[in-house]
Amino acid sequence: MSSTSADFTTSKTFLIDTTKCTGCRGCQVACKQWNQLKAEDTKFFSGEGYQNPPLMSEYTFTRVKFKDYQKNGQNEFAFYKEMCMHCNEPACASVCPVGAFKKTTEGPVVYDAKRCIGCRFCMIACPFGVPKYEWSKAFPLVRKCTGCYSRIREGLQPACATACPTAITYGSRGDMLKEAEKRLKNRPERYHQAIYGKDEAGGTSVLYLTHQPLDELGFKPVTKRALPSYTWQALRLVPGIFLTVGSGLSLLSWFTHRKERIRREELFKNSKVEPETVNPETKEESR
């Protein structure tokens, strides 16, 4: 994957300003509605705060995570929307043996269910733990946020971004990065000075601004290097290794069999037998 020169500034990107999130979970509901996802049977307090459902799953592509913290002796909530990061160079797309994932030019990373063989390598690869599996089915497929690709194609915004009253802004990655930097610069007391998603996994199409330090909120520390490059540095050597081992062993065999070959030829030369010949004048065979 040599797309280090690829330009993602025009990729459609989410800017999620968690300092503005009210925890209304309109995004969760809109996503369920748009994707026609089942509701899950849960308990009310199944995580921190009012966090529900407890986990992302085959039926839940996004959820708001709650974080309780203390500020000036007061109990406070922080919220952030967990979702597929729609990475610039997605790990899922690089490991899928049948190429079922694709980073579209518009921005979302989309999944072609018709190709999927259900091997679950994408689930191992994704550093954010996004793809989920249809464990309830006899012939399961992978499920994840679609980036509302069909809506994007029609000029709409994703369902969650449309529903969100405060926190989500949606636009080109270049614009969203500029906006994020602007907010960080203008109100440094409001924001933790970092944009999660700017460099994580080589850069994603979901950018977060937070008030608390990232690990306190629960953001996973993820490598800044695009994940496909870890694999490619080994896989790119495959043709070379094949040729080297093949030709090396061929050469070795040629040498080690040489003695035997020479001995056989000597024996044949020294044997009393003459090869059959045809006398060209009489056309007679002689031994």
Place this chain on the structure above:
Amino acid sequence: MTAATRIIINEIRGYHRFLKFMIALVGLGALASLVRFIFGLGATTNLNDVYPWGLWISFDVVTAVPLAAGAFTLGAIVHCFHIKKLEPLVRPAIVTGFLGYSLVSVGLLLDLGQPQRAWHTMVYWNVHSPMFEVSMCIMAYTTVLFLEFLSPVCEKFGYHLPLRVLRWLEMPLVIGAASISTLHQSSLGTFFLIAVDKLHALWYNPLLPLLFWLSAIFTGISIIILEATMVHRFMGQPDESELLEVLTKILPWVLGVYLAVKLAATTLLSHGPLFDRPSLLALFVAEIVIGVVIPMVMFMKRAYREDQRMQLRGASQVIFGLVLNRFNVSMFGMEQADQAIYYPSVIESLVTIGIIAAHVLFFVLLAKYFPIFEHHPETVDYSIPDHAHSTAADHGHSPATGSGAVH
């Protein structure tokens, strides 16, 4: 009941108790597979979104592939390095390899969510995916093994023409086998390079593919030692410990290179704390000490190399170390500190046990009904019977080559 069925059933009735036990285990495994397909992966396995890969990937794919590595290793040693002495060990190694790789495919088909779409890898290509590479290589290599396995089959039924073709193909097949195997043995390690923030630093480093390839080589050699010793003990085959000594001489070198690369990679190339999880550290130490250091030191002494019991013990330790290493990389090292531990369900275990039993069962049966252990000097003349002319004297075969067909 036809005559054929009656013959087969009588034959099975005469089998040793051990074989009947294997048949029972295979039957249980088949039943468990049926249950898996009826109720689905979610209901029958302990896999979940945090641990999408479990026993079937860890053992039936990531471990079983290097366990079947004896075929290409021995093929290269005998035919490329031309250590002809070890020839009698080649054929059983090929059978082990063929069975092993075929059973890997069985395990894989059970683990896939859409096994009926397994052919998709042949049509939809993603050259950036190590799984694509492994699946292509394994398909190619199983074909090679099948062709190599055809030799004893053709010998049994007296098909001389295929035998001549196969003999002509022998060197290309051996070299092809070693090249293809190098690719997929190492690519199984490449699988885990993407799990950069998930696999613990004790095992994660960029040289994983090299380590997987080296360990496949010394494991293949050890499986040959184990198998030759077992067939001597239980199947009335001659004592090959003299031949095995050649292999035990090679082992310390491969183990030594592996140890050096592993220690260098772990100390110099890994990112992240090495000593933060005591249970993982214990597994790492066990894998290295039991599986690499002790056998390596053992086989540096000639007395241990020549002694049949020590050969078996050392080889068994290496194999144990390999199994532990593959589980460490694909399962234990992937356990996240803050999540519940994965352990296989009953169905998962029954299937894996059934697959192992199938390997043992079919190896014994193939050895029973096909010329696996008969030495087959390569100078045997598989002449095609010439029905058109009566053949008079020998057509100038030099005395160095033998003659006479084998049946």
